[in-house]
Amino acid sequence: MCGILAVLGCSDDSQAKRVRILQLSRRLKHRGPDWSGIHQYGDNYLSHQRLAIIDPASGDQPLYNEDKSIVVTVNGEIYNHEDLRQNLPSKHTFRTNSDCDVIAHLYEEHGEDFVDMLDGVFSFVLLDTRDNSFFAARDAVGVTPLYIGWGLDGSVWISSEMKGLNDDCEHFEIFPPGNLYSSKTGGFRRWYNPPWFSEMVPCANYEPLVLRKAFEDAVIKRLMTDVPFGVLLSGGLDSSLVAAVTCRHLEGTKAAKQWGTKLHSFCVGLEGSPDLKAAKEVAEYLGTTHCEFYFTVQDGIDAIEDVIHHVETYDVTTIRASTPMFLMSRKIKALGVKMVISGEGSDEIFGGYLYFHKAPNKEEFHVETCHKIKALRKFDCLRANKSTSAWGLEARVPFLDKQFMDVAMNIDPEFKMINGDKDRIEKWALRRAFDDEEHPYLPKHILYRQKEQFSDGVGYNWIDGLKTHASSLVTDKMMQNAGFIYPHNTPTSKEAYHYRVIFERLFPQNSARLTVPQGRSIACSTAKAVEWDAEWSKNLDPSGRAALGVHTSAYEPQLIADDATLNGKPSQAKIKKPRIDNAIHSTTVIVGT
Amino acid sequence: MCGILAVLGCSDDSQAKRAKILQLSRRLKHRGPDWSGIHQYGDNYLSHQRLAIIDPASGDQPLYNEDKSIVVTVNGEIYNHEDLKKNLSSKHTFRTNSDCDVIAHLYEEHGEDFVNMLDGVFSFVLLNTRDNSFFVARDVVGVTSLNIGWGIDGSVWISSEMKGLNDNCEHFEIFPPGNLYSSKTGGFRRWYNPSWFSEMVPCANYEPMILRKALEDAVIKRLMTNVPFGVLLSGGLDSSLVAAVICRHLEGTKAAKLHSFCVGLEGSPDLKAAKEVAEYLGTVHYEFYFTVQDGIDAIEDVIYHIETYDVTTIRESIPMFLMSRKIKALGVKMVISGEGSNEIFGGYLYFHKAPNKEKFHVETCHKIKTLHKFDCLRINKSTFAWGLEAQVPFLDKQFMDVSMNIDPKFKMINGDKGRIEKWVLRRAFDDEEHPYLPKHILYRQKEQFRDKVGYSLIDGLKAHASTLVTVNLSDTIWAPGWSPADRK
DSSP, X not given: OOEEEEEEOOSOOSHHHHHHHHHHHHTTGGGOBSEEEEEEETTEEEEEXXXXXXXXXXXXXXXXOTTSOEEEEEEEEETTHHHHHHHSOTTOOOSSOOGGGHHHHHHHHHGGGGGGGOOEEEEEEEEETTTTEEEEEEOSSOSSOOEEEEOTTSOEEEESSGGGTTTTOSEEEEOOTTEEEETTTTEEEEOOOOGGGGTOOOOBOOOHHHHHHHHHHHHHHTTOOSSOEEEEOOSSHHHHHHHHHHHHHHTTSHHHHXXXXXXXXXEEESTTOHHHHHHHHHHHHHTOEEEEEEOOHHHHHXXXXXXXXXXXXXXXXXXXXXXXXXXXXXXXXXXXXXXXXXXXXXXXXXXXXXXXXXXXXHHHHHHHHHHHHHHGGGTHHHHHHHHHHTTTOEEEXXXXXXXXXXXXXXXXXXXXXXBTTTTBOTTHHHHHHTOOSSSOSSOHHHHTOOOOOHHHHTOTHHHHHHHHHHHHHSOHHHHHHHHHHOOTTXXXXXXXXXXXXXXXXXXXXXXXXXXXXXXXXXXXXXXGGGGGOTTGGGOOOTTOGGGTTOOSSOOOGXXXXXXXXXXXXXXXXXXXXXXXXXXXXXXXXXXXX | OEEEEEEEOOSOOSHHHHHHHHHXXXXXXXGOBSEEEEEEETTEEEEEEEOOSSOTTTOOSSEEOXXXXXXXXXXXXXXXXXXXXXHSOTTOOOSSOOGGGHHHHHHHHHGGGGGGGOOEEEEEEEEETTTTEEEEEEOSSOSSOOEEEXXXXXXXXXXXXXXXXXXXXXXXXXXXXXXXXXXXXXXXXXXXXXXGGGTOOOOBOOOHXXXXXXXXXXXXXXXXXXXXXXXXXXXXXXXXXXXXXXXXXXXXXXXXXXXXXXXXXXXXXXXXXXXXXHHHHTOEEEEEEOOHHHHHHHHHHHHHHHOOOOHHHHHXXXXXXXXXXXXXXXXXXXXXXXXXXXXXXXXXXXXXXXXXXXXXXXXXXXXXXXXXXXXXXXXXXXXXXXXXXXXXXXXXXXXXXXXXXXXXXXXXOBTTTTBOTTHHHHHHTOOSSSOSSOHHHHTOXXXXXXXXXXXXXXXXXXXXXHHHOOHHHHHHSSOTTOOOSSOO
């Protein structure tokens, strides 16, 4: 993807201001190493750092309409750009072959109401020089990152990352996904209003083949590329399905003609980690060209400051999970690969986190999945996008495809519920959809393998190493004072304290700390779901200790905290020894902030 | 190449210091986007940002000897690494296939005296943990950039770019090329002492075929790479010769066609000249255009990367800086370029006025010695800003030995004999039967770099500076002796 920075109506059209904005735009250079552009119209500046995935030769930005009266700077991909072009009246002529070129022309035809016609992930700023108005929009669930800020001079700032605007705005915040911000109305307006957004419980029957088709379509449209690409393969269900579907449909695509029909897959882990083993098995089954990357705990620790700089959070779980991905992305990019397809989003849509085992009924199950999707932008989207973009690598996430979500979130949640009696483990609805006896996508034991979370799968020593490192730096005395130093979202562990110190140094503004979510959580749940089990609220480690008693393969009984061990009643029969720490992935989530 | 940063003897082995050095090392990340490494031994830190050109799979740095008692962080290429490896006694085992892996082992055999055995361009820091000593060396003419600094805590800092150490040293300076700095003696020592360095006027006869062979060898050894590469082709004599030599070498091999790159304002003389050469040679040719505004917008970033305020260097770096980003975006990691020829052969137009061969020769020697502050700086840092490596065959050690040993009377410009500037070089590649280049290109006269990318760039830069800098400003605020002569 790319990096955009726009400053609108700053009452200053001097050369000094231009230089300042060029300087700030360069803070996003890692997102778009291939080229940069800036367009100034009076006191409006639209700048762009480009990663060229489609039309590398001519698609430099900003983009314009025919007479350059409309200027657009975009980060993202529009998958249905060819259809949209064809449906425009013939008077429109396009300056480039870029997929994003269509935006200016759609605006000419439809005004601000065209955003829902776009099928893709995007954030853009459009400047209409005819009436000196602008509007900005962000994709449905926030796959592309975007921040908005306001300056004391009356300016509005829009930036792909916080570091583009945090030093120059009086206040800034995350640009809400599925919204647009128009200078004409001076406020946000929601353009994305699918039925699931209202959290009404759907009742459509579960049709495995419809779901399968929807996912295949979502993957296929993401093969639109003019550059080398691959898949991130952790060996878990989601990434394995992405790889399997890509393999099956690669042949015959334009991408295959340019780059060959053999798919490249990538996996990262500490040496000997479960992910590496699982991914290798899947890669061998699918016949991909598989690359394994190893890192040491020390490599990870050395990278943490850079990870926080790039991912812009102090959320413990996000940092833990981002670091391996951040390291791997550098290696992948070094191989010449510019785009990867990844499996994020499936756990939110299908209730794949292990705490969903405790969902009391289908209504609460569904509402929780909706909340999870709405909060994704702050967690997995943040991680997947920014830890890859740190090295000019683009991550695409087919599970968060608009059409796929329409299908998947319309299924009666009854079918998503975990149900031991009916032999339905988590994400059964997804597994069943790809259970093809005649022409199997994946071997059964992989298709029905239970969940292993990202930061866990890279190797069990990883989390322990981080904790030990933090303990050596953060004293008990520091922890005692933590509540006074950080009254907002006070760190509750030494690890959290350590990350917070780094974050506050890099992003000292109050607005910055407010972009990171807070709240009670258990093992990645929202605060609401903490109520699903009385025992959980006793033990709010964000990493998931209290979700013990759910995972069926487990470890290290001697490490288990006494009070937390056996209380959570296993919802599945075969629990041996519950795993400590991160039996479940993780995020401290809140709802409705 | 890569980016290196070493901090030695800083009396601080804390986690905070490590984090600080990691942070500083990241300032060199553009030089080595592919991976990074750090080795800490007590209060010594050797860090590395890697651009993987040779052995992308395993050559991550720092590099070690067998028992890890010797640690090396290197920026550069060692062209004769295979020979050197073979000549080492069989007790040495190598951890990687990296060309730089040989350094630690040569040190074990020869101590600090092995540097002159290296054929390549390099700057490196070697730490011997057995006696806690270190030494640092930089290549012959400074093709790789290197700075050295001293902290008030007694530390020595070594960094590929100034930005790695300027905030933490009490004093810092350019590490002199052709020198080494050893902690044992605590000072610099010149390891490179060719006859031209003393500026004695040579008297060897001019042998065109020997000169040709020397340049061909210099070019070919630089094709040692496992990644996509190309050539910077401005259409002038030097870059055209480099391109022609590579094309001839690739002929008959399975290697893909050569890619060539040229940059300019639309309609500029370079673009036209380069295209003509590219068509003659049959390269896959790319033209990149930029506008004066693109150049102006890039100035601050160029100065940040090149670390100079020299007007000519900045002007010349801008197009190269912009082009490098585009080249890297195509997936190319290494380019071969024509720098150095003007210094060696007296190619600048003012050499027309050289009164005699002695003065001509001394001037060429001076030019080469200061190259590291000008063209080397430009070519190295403006390409590395985008993780692109530039190789300069004219500055090859062996090629310079040959070309600087020629009696300068042959290099003199002499209208009576029909000798224009760089005649010896042109003549060496004037092959009637199997021409490297068409005659009119081979004997085309020089056009300076910045003028060729388009005449309006310089005018644009001047106009831009005039709008920002008032006459009073340029006269008064600068300390005497450092006052800029014009407003740029």
